[in-house]
Amino acid sequence: xxxxxxxxxxxxxEEHRHHKKAQFFWVWGxxxxxxxxxVYLTYQNLxxxxxxxxxxxxxxxxxxxxxxxxxxxxxxISLMKWLTMCSVVGCLILMTLxxxxxxxxxxxLGVK
Amino acid sequence: xAESALPNMPSVYEPSLFGTYSKKIGMxxxxxxxxxxxxxxxxxxxxxxxxxxxxxxxxxxxxxINATIMTAFLLTSSLTMVLAVRASVDRDANAQRLWLxxxxxxxxxxxxxxxxxxxxxxxxxxxxxxxPAVPGHAASSEFANVARNVPQFPATFFGLTGMHMLHxxxxxxxxxxxxxxxxxxxxxxxxxxxxxxxxPSYSPFHYGAHVLLIAAxxxxxxxxxxxxxxDSSDVEVAGLYWHFVDLVWMFIFPLVYLMSAKIx
Numbered sequence: 001x002x003x004x005x006x007x008x009x010x011x012x013x014e015e016h017r018h019h020k021k022a023q024f025f026w027v028w029g030x031x032x033x034x035x036x037x038x039v040y041l042t043y044q045n046l047x048x049x050x051x052x053x054x055x056x057x058x059x060x061x062x063x064x065x066x067x068x069x070x071x072x073x074x075x076x077i078s079l080m081k082w083l084t085m086c087s088v089v090g091c092l093i094l095m096t097l098x099x100x101x102x103x104x105x106x107x108x109l110g111v112k
Numbered sequence: 113x114a115e116s117a118l119p120n121m122p123s124v125y126e127p128s129l130f131g132t133y134s135k136k137i138g139m140x141x142x143x144x145x146x147x148x149x150x151x152x153x154x155x156x157x158x159x160x161x162x163x164x165x166x167x168x169x170x171x172x173x174x175x176x177i178n179a180t181i182m183t184a185f186l187l188t189s190s191l192t193m194v195l196a197v198r199a200s201v202d203r204d205a206n207a208q209r210l211w212l213x214x215x216x217x218x219x220x221x222x223x224x225x226x227x228x229x230x231x232x233x234x235x236x237x238x239x240x241x242x243x244p245a246v247p248g249h250a251a252s253s254e255f256a257n258v259a260r261n262v263p264q265f266p267a268t269f270f271g272l273t274g275m276h277m278l279h280x281x282x283x284x285x286x287x288x289x290x291x292x293x294x295x296x297x298x299x300x301x302x303x304x305x306x307x308x309x310x311x312p313s314y315s316p317f318h319y320g321a322h323v324l325l326i327a328a329x330x331x332x333x334x335x336x337x338x339x340x341x342x343d344s345s346d347v348e349v350a351g352l353y354w355h356f357v358d359l360v361w362m363f364i365f366p367l368v369y370l371m372s373a374k375i376x
Contacts, residue, residue, distance in 0.1 A: 008133040009345040013201040016344075021198060028191040032184065035365075039180050042370045055366035062362045070194050070355045072348075077131035080140075088144050092151050099155055 015075060027069045034058050139349045143356045146279075150360045153272045154367060160264040161371075168258040168265050169372045170238065175229065179369040182225045183361065186280075189218030190358045193287075193351045200347035208347060212291035215354065219284040226277050227317055230270075234316070240266050244314040269368060276364055278323065279357050285327045290342045290350045294335050300328040 038058055041051060068074040073081055130137050161167045171179075196211035233239075235246050237256030259266050288296040307321035 004128075005133050005135075008128055009343065012132055012136075012348070013344045016198065016201040016348075019198070021195070024191060024194045024198075028187060031187045031190075035180065035183050035187065038366055038370055039176065042176060042373045048371070052371060055370060059362050059366055063359055066190065066355055066359045066362065070190050070358075071352055080130040080132065080137075083130075084140055084144060088147050091148050095148075095151055095155055099159060 016072070019072075019075070023069060027065050031062055031065060034062055133345055135345055135349050136352070139352045143352060146356065147360075150272075150275070150363075153268075153275060154363060157268040157272050157367065160268050164262055164264055166262060167372075168262055169374045170255060170258055170265075171369055171373050173373075176369060176373050178225060178229050179365060182222050182229075183365050185218045185222045185225070186358050186361050189215045189222070190355055192218060193354045197344070197348050197351045200344040203344075209291050212287050212347070216284050216287050216291070219280055219287070219354075223277060223280055223284070226273065226280075230273075231315060231317075238266055238269075240270055243316055246314055272364060272368060276357070276360060279360070281323060282327070283354050283357050285324075285331065286350055286353060289331050289335065290346055293339070293342070297328055297332050297335070300324055300331065304328060 038055055041054060046054070073084070128134075128137075192211050192214040196208050196215060199207035199211055233255065234243060237254075238259050239246075240259075285296075285300065288300065292299070301324075304321055304324035307317060307324060311318040311321065
């Protein structure tokens with residue numbers, strides 16, 4: 001590893017030392033709690049579309065917590081955050097556009 | 113803080129555009145591409161579900177409880193992984209190794225529980241044409257009918273969860289190499305023999321176990337050709353991969369299991 005890389009690694013490590021350990025336990029607790037809510041809702045036999053909406057909403061929150069805190073993206077510089085997130089979200093939107101013409105059938109067929 | 117100029121930087125080099133080191137950027141790029149792989153598989157599953165009128169909901173309470181425990185193991189492994197990263201930046205080698213091993217154990221528990229779930233479903237008739245028939249097990253009508261009438265379900269279910277299980281397995285091996293280096297190779301070979309000889313010949317894991325042998329060969333070549341002490345950057349990059357595997361499961365668990373639950 002060259003000198004520049006070593007200097008950057010050391011600076012990133014120094015930044016990590018300032019993160020409080022307690023926040024990781026809070027995030028872990030929140031993730032477990034949201035999982036418990038998801039399982040609880042499964043046993044409530046909610047209407048499928050409503051269930052799907054709630055589950056995907058909770059999954060997005062869980063994903064944001066994992067990316068932000070566990071993968072440390074919230075501590076990266078703005079360029080890194082925006083490029084990574086915009087590129088993956090953009091590609092997933094493209095996939096949705098390909099998939100969307102048939103997706104309206106959910107209203108006719110429904111999900112069980 | 114991250115955008116400030118680096119201290120003692122040699123003048124011939126420019127600061128990193130992304131404010132971090134190359135290995136980490138490389139791993140992020142890999143994870144972005146891998147997220148599209150899983151995105152495509154999740155879309156395929158969802159498309160199959162929406163476009164198939166009699167999509168099955170075969171997961172009883174026992175499967176839901178099993179998948180919930182698997183999720184808890186994976187979430188806990190993410191916590192231990194982040195603590196391993198913290199120990200590595202604190203230069204506490206023992207704690208780093210212990211947290212990495214704890215992460216590997218949680219990952220292994222996830223794989224074992226998932227493997228048992230697969231074996232149970234296959235024995236009950238939810239199978240793919242490529243899987244050998246299970247002798248001595250009368251396929252229950254419910255799962256056999258699902259596999260016969262809606263083949264999209266087992267195809268997308270095994271494809272999606274199998275791809276994820278492969279990622280978790282490779283993640284455990286990756287962490288094993290970072291934590292134990294060459295000492296991990298014999299452990300990996302023992303695991304391969306145990307998985308190969310401990311599973312019946314009709315089980316997909318009997319042949320799937322050879323992934324461990326291939327991994328042992330690849331890891332041996334890497335560790336002997338380029339031995340090194342893994343520093344905090346290596347642990348952090350391995351952690352990124354591990355958290356990504358956890359992240360993907362946060363979508364598979366509700367979409368595949370919770371939305372296909374049969375709670376009576």
